[in-house]
Amino acid sequence: MSYRSPLGHARGLGSAKQGTHHFWIQRVTAVALIPLTLWFVFSLARLPSADFDAVTWWVAAPSVAVALMIFIGCALYHSLLGVQVVIEDYVGGEGAKIVALLLSKFVHVVAGVAGIFAVLRISLGALA
Amino acid sequence: MSTPATSKTTPTRPLSPFMIGPYYKPQMTSMLSITHRLTGLGLSFGAILLVTWLVCLASGVDCYNMILPHLTAWYGKLVLVAFTWALLYHFCNGIRHLMWDLGKGLDMPTAEKTGWGVIVVSIAVTAAVWALALATK
Numbered sequence: 001m002s003y004r005s006p007l008g009h010a011r012g013l014g015s016a017k018q019g020t021h022h023f024w025i026q027r028v029t030a031v032a033l034i035p036l037t038l039w040f041v042f043s044l045a046r047l048p049s050a051d052f053d054a055v056t057w058w059v060a061a062p063s064v065a066v067a068l069m070i071f072i073g074c075a076l077y078h079s080l081l082g083v084q085v086v087i088e089d090y091v092g093g094e095g096a097k098i099v100a101l102l103l104s105k106f107v108h109v110v111a112g113v114a115g116i117f118a119v120l121r122i123s124l125g126a127l128a
Numbered sequence: 129m130s131t132p133a134t135s136k137t138t139p140t141r142p143l144s145p146f147m148i149g150p151y152y153k154p155q156m157t158s159m160l161s162i163t164h165r166l167t168g169l170g171l172s173f174g175a176i177l178l179v180t181w182l183v184c185l186a187s188g189v190d191c192y193n194m195i196l197p198h199l200t201a202w203y204g205k206l207v208l209v210a211f212t213w214a215l216l217y218h219f220c221n222g223i224r225h226l227m228w229d230l231g232k233g234l235d236m237p238t239a240e241k242t243g244w245g246v247i248v249v250s251i252a253v254t255a256a257v258w259a260l261a262l263a264t265k
Contacts, residue, residue: 118186
Protein backbone atom coordinates (compact mmCIF):
# COMPACT_ATOMS: atom_id res chain seq x y z
CA MET A 1 0.00 0.00 0.00
CA SER A 2 1.34 3.40 -0.95
CA TYR A 3 0.91 6.43 1.33
CA ARG A 4 1.39 8.73 -1.63
CA SER A 5 -1.70 10.61 -2.85
CA PRO A 6 -2.70 10.38 -6.56
CA LEU A 7 -1.79 14.06 -6.94
CA GLY A 8 1.63 13.32 -5.49
CA HIS A 9 2.04 10.48 -8.01
CA ALA A 10 0.97 12.69 -10.91
CA ARG A 11 3.29 15.54 -10.01
CA GLY A 12 6.15 13.33 -8.87
CA LEU A 13 8.03 16.32 -7.56
CA GLY A 14 9.04 15.15 -4.10
CA SER A 15 9.71 17.58 -1.28
CA ALA A 16 9.95 21.36 -1.61
CA LYS A 17 13.55 21.11 -0.28
CA GLN A 18 12.69 23.46 2.58
CA GLY A 19 12.06 20.85 5.25
CA THR A 20 14.61 22.15 7.74
CA HIS A 21 14.19 25.90 7.18
CA HIS A 22 11.27 26.36 9.60
CA PHE A 23 12.97 24.14 12.22
CA TRP A 24 16.26 25.98 11.89
CA ILE A 25 14.91 29.55 12.07
CA GLN A 26 12.86 28.54 15.13
CA ARG A 27 16.17 27.53 16.79
CA VAL A 28 18.13 30.58 15.56
CA THR A 29 15.51 32.96 17.02
CA ALA A 30 15.39 30.82 20.22
CA VAL A 31 19.15 31.19 20.74
CA ALA A 32 18.97 34.94 20.03
CA LEU A 33 16.12 35.25 22.54
CA ILE A 34 18.18 33.77 25.41
CA PRO A 35 20.23 36.95 26.11
CA LEU A 36 17.45 39.25 24.82
CA THR A 37 14.83 37.80 27.20
CA LEU A 38 17.13 38.00 30.24
CA TRP A 39 17.95 41.61 29.35
CA PHE A 40 14.27 42.51 28.78
CA VAL A 41 12.97 40.94 32.02
CA PHE A 42 15.68 42.34 34.30
CA SER A 43 15.69 45.79 32.63
CA LEU A 44 11.94 46.14 33.20
CA ALA A 45 12.28 44.89 36.78
CA ARG A 46 15.00 47.46 37.47
CA LEU A 47 13.00 50.43 36.12
CA PRO A 48 12.67 52.92 38.99
CA SER A 49 9.03 53.60 38.07
CA ALA A 50 6.38 52.57 35.54
CA ASP A 51 5.21 56.16 34.90
CA PHE A 52 5.38 57.91 31.50
CA ASP A 53 8.63 59.85 32.05
CA ALA A 54 10.60 56.90 33.47
CA VAL A 55 9.54 54.46 30.73
CA THR A 56 9.99 57.00 27.91
CA TRP A 57 13.48 57.83 29.19
CA TRP A 58 14.33 54.11 29.24
CA VAL A 59 13.00 53.35 25.72
CA ALA A 60 14.64 56.49 24.25
CA ALA A 61 18.23 55.49 25.14
CA PRO A 62 19.85 54.31 21.86
CA SER A 63 21.18 51.03 23.28
CA VAL A 64 17.77 50.20 24.80
CA ALA A 65 15.89 51.18 21.63
CA VAL A 66 18.10 48.97 19.44
CA ALA A 67 17.90 45.98 21.82
CA LEU A 68 14.13 46.44 22.19
CA MET A 69 13.60 46.45 18.39
CA ILE A 70 15.72 43.30 17.98
CA PHE A 71 13.81 41.68 20.87
CA ILE A 72 10.44 42.56 19.28
CA GLY A 73 11.58 41.27 15.88
CA CYS A 74 13.00 37.97 17.20
CA ALA A 75 10.11 37.35 19.62
CA LEU A 76 7.43 37.93 16.95
CA TYR A 77 9.26 35.84 14.33
CA HIS A 78 9.65 33.03 16.90
CA SER A 79 5.96 33.45 17.82
CA LEU A 80 4.89 33.36 14.16
CA LEU A 81 6.70 30.03 13.61
CA GLY A 82 5.30 28.56 16.84
CA VAL A 83 1.70 29.63 16.21
CA GLN A 84 1.99 28.24 12.66
CA VAL A 85 2.82 24.78 14.04
CA VAL A 86 -0.07 24.93 16.53
CA ILE A 87 -2.51 25.91 13.74
CA GLU A 88 -1.21 23.13 11.46
CA ASP A 89 -1.60 20.62 14.32
CA TYR A 90 -5.07 21.53 15.57
CA VAL A 91 -7.03 23.33 12.84
CA GLY A 92 -8.72 20.74 10.64
CA GLY A 93 -9.95 21.49 7.13
CA GLU A 94 -7.81 23.18 4.50
CA GLY A 95 -9.93 26.35 4.25
CA ALA A 96 -10.01 27.08 7.98
CA LYS A 97 -6.30 26.26 8.23
CA ILE A 98 -5.27 28.65 5.44
CA VAL A 99 -7.46 31.44 6.87
CA ALA A 100 -5.96 30.92 10.36
CA LEU A 101 -2.40 30.87 8.98
CA LEU A 102 -2.95 34.06 6.95
CA LEU A 103 -4.58 35.80 9.92
CA SER A 104 -1.67 34.82 12.19
CA LYS A 105 0.87 36.09 9.63
CA PHE A 106 -0.93 39.43 9.22
CA VAL A 107 -1.31 39.96 12.99
CA HIS A 108 2.38 39.17 13.59
CA VAL A 109 3.59 41.50 10.84
CA VAL A 110 1.31 44.34 12.02
CA ALA A 111 2.49 43.83 15.63
CA GLY A 112 6.14 43.80 14.55
CA VAL A 113 5.90 46.96 12.45
CA ALA A 114 3.81 48.76 15.10
CA GLY A 115 6.20 47.81 17.91
CA ILE A 116 9.33 48.86 16.02
CA PHE A 117 7.68 52.09 14.82
CA ALA A 118 6.63 52.93 18.41
CA VAL A 119 10.19 52.45 19.69
CA LEU A 120 11.60 54.57 16.82
CA ARG A 121 9.08 57.33 17.43
CA ILE A 122 9.88 57.48 21.17
CA SER A 123 13.63 57.28 20.63
CA LEU A 124 13.91 59.70 17.68
CA GLY A 125 11.23 62.00 19.11
CA ALA A 126 13.35 62.40 22.23
CA LEU A 127 15.97 64.24 20.11
CA ALA A 128 13.57 67.01 19.09
CA MET B 129 -20.47 7.83 -5.43
CA SER B 130 -21.69 8.99 -2.04
CA THR B 131 -18.22 8.76 -0.47
CA PRO B 132 -16.59 12.12 0.27
CA ALA B 133 -14.15 13.41 -2.32
CA THR B 134 -11.25 13.33 0.14
CA SER B 135 -11.40 9.54 0.55
CA LYS B 136 -10.96 9.11 -3.20
CA THR B 137 -7.92 11.37 -3.48
CA THR B 138 -6.19 10.82 -0.12
CA PRO B 139 -5.07 7.37 1.04
CA THR B 140 -5.76 6.46 4.67
CA ARG B 141 -2.57 7.36 6.45
CA PRO B 142 -1.67 6.04 9.93
CA LEU B 143 -2.23 8.46 12.82
CA SER B 144 -0.68 8.44 16.29
CA PRO B 145 -3.02 9.21 19.20
CA PHE B 146 -2.75 12.63 20.90
CA MET B 147 -0.79 12.64 24.15
CA ILE B 148 -3.79 13.89 26.15
CA GLY B 149 -6.68 11.41 25.99
CA PRO B 150 -7.49 7.82 26.84
CA TYR B 151 -4.38 6.31 25.21
CA TYR B 152 -1.55 7.61 27.37
CA LYS B 153 -1.52 8.13 31.12
CA PRO B 154 -0.51 11.70 32.12
CA GLN B 155 3.23 11.98 32.76
CA MET B 156 5.25 14.85 34.14
CA THR B 157 7.22 15.15 30.89
CA SER B 158 4.11 15.25 28.68
CA MET B 159 2.47 17.85 30.97
CA LEU B 160 5.59 20.03 30.69
CA SER B 161 5.42 19.61 26.91
CA ILE B 162 1.83 20.85 26.64
CA THR B 163 2.65 23.64 29.12
CA HIS B 164 5.46 24.73 26.77
CA ARG B 165 2.91 25.06 23.97
CA LEU B 166 0.32 26.81 26.16
CA THR B 167 2.85 29.31 27.53
CA GLY B 168 4.05 29.87 23.96
CA LEU B 169 0.53 30.72 22.83
CA GLY B 170 0.02 32.92 25.90
CA LEU B 171 3.28 34.74 25.18
CA SER B 172 2.19 35.40 21.57
CA PHE B 173 -0.80 37.20 23.05
CA GLY B 174 1.56 38.86 25.55
CA ALA B 175 3.74 40.13 22.69
CA ILE B 176 0.68 41.88 21.24
CA LEU B 177 -0.02 43.44 24.66
CA LEU B 178 3.65 44.57 24.85
CA VAL B 179 3.33 46.22 21.42
CA THR B 180 0.04 47.84 22.49
CA TRP B 181 1.79 49.22 25.58
CA LEU B 182 4.65 50.65 23.44
CA VAL B 183 2.27 52.15 20.84
CA CYS B 184 0.32 53.79 23.68
CA LEU B 185 3.58 55.10 25.15
CA ALA B 186 4.54 56.52 21.73
CA SER B 187 1.11 58.15 21.35
CA GLY B 188 1.71 60.35 24.35
CA VAL B 189 1.16 60.82 28.05
CA ASP B 190 -2.67 60.93 27.86
CA CYS B 191 -2.97 57.44 26.34
CA TYR B 192 -0.30 56.07 28.68
CA ASN B 193 -1.97 57.48 31.80
CA MET B 194 -5.20 55.75 30.77
CA ILE B 195 -3.63 52.28 30.99
CA LEU B 196 -1.09 52.91 33.79
CA PRO B 197 -3.64 52.56 36.66
CA HIS B 198 -4.59 49.10 35.30
CA LEU B 199 -0.93 48.05 35.07
CA THR B 200 -0.22 48.99 38.68
CA ALA B 201 -3.52 47.71 40.12
CA TRP B 202 -3.52 44.32 41.90
CA TYR B 203 -5.14 42.53 38.93
CA GLY B 204 -2.68 44.11 36.51
CA LYS B 205 0.25 42.98 38.67
CA LEU B 206 -1.26 39.49 38.84
CA VAL B 207 -1.41 39.30 35.02
CA LEU B 208 2.17 40.61 34.80
CA VAL B 209 3.39 37.99 37.33
CA ALA B 210 1.65 35.30 35.22
CA PHE B 211 3.33 36.61 32.05
CA THR B 212 6.71 36.75 33.83
CA TRP B 213 6.39 33.11 34.87
CA ALA B 214 5.11 32.04 31.41
CA LEU B 215 8.09 33.78 29.76
CA LEU B 216 10.62 32.28 32.20
CA TYR B 217 9.07 28.81 31.94
CA HIS B 218 9.16 28.93 28.12
CA PHE B 219 12.74 30.30 28.41
CA CYS B 220 13.96 27.46 30.72
CA ASN B 221 12.11 24.70 28.90
CA GLY B 222 13.29 26.17 25.59
CA ILE B 223 16.90 25.73 26.73
CA ARG B 224 15.95 22.12 27.67
CA HIS B 225 14.67 21.70 24.10
CA LEU B 226 17.89 23.17 22.63
CA MET B 227 19.88 20.66 24.72
CA TRP B 228 17.76 17.85 23.27
CA ASP B 229 18.48 19.24 19.77
CA LEU B 230 22.18 18.75 20.62
CA GLY B 231 21.38 15.15 21.58
CA LYS B 232 21.94 15.70 25.31
CA GLY B 233 19.65 14.64 28.18
CA LEU B 234 17.24 12.54 26.12
CA ASP B 235 17.13 9.54 28.51
CA MET B 236 14.11 9.37 30.84
CA PRO B 237 15.84 9.90 34.23
CA THR B 238 17.64 13.01 32.90
CA ALA B 239 14.52 14.31 31.12
CA GLU B 240 12.57 14.07 34.40
CA LYS B 241 15.37 15.69 36.38
CA THR B 242 15.68 18.61 33.96
CA GLY B 243 11.87 18.84 33.95
CA TRP B 244 11.78 19.41 37.70
CA GLY B 245 14.69 21.81 37.25
CA VAL B 246 12.60 23.88 34.79
CA ILE B 247 9.67 24.03 37.26
CA VAL B 248 11.84 25.07 40.23
CA VAL B 249 14.05 27.56 38.33
CA SER B 250 11.14 29.26 36.52
CA ILE B 251 9.28 29.83 39.81
CA ALA B 252 12.44 30.92 41.69
CA VAL B 253 13.50 33.42 39.01
CA THR B 254 9.93 34.80 38.77
CA ALA B 255 10.05 35.42 42.53
CA ALA B 256 13.52 37.03 42.22
CA VAL B 257 12.43 39.30 39.34
CA TRP B 258 9.38 40.54 41.29
CA ALA B 259 11.39 41.00 44.49
CA LEU B 260 13.80 43.16 42.45
CA ALA B 261 10.93 45.03 40.75
CA LEU B 262 9.15 45.83 44.02
CA ALA B 263 12.42 46.78 45.76
CA THR B 264 13.38 49.32 43.04
CA LYS B 265 9.96 51.02 42.85
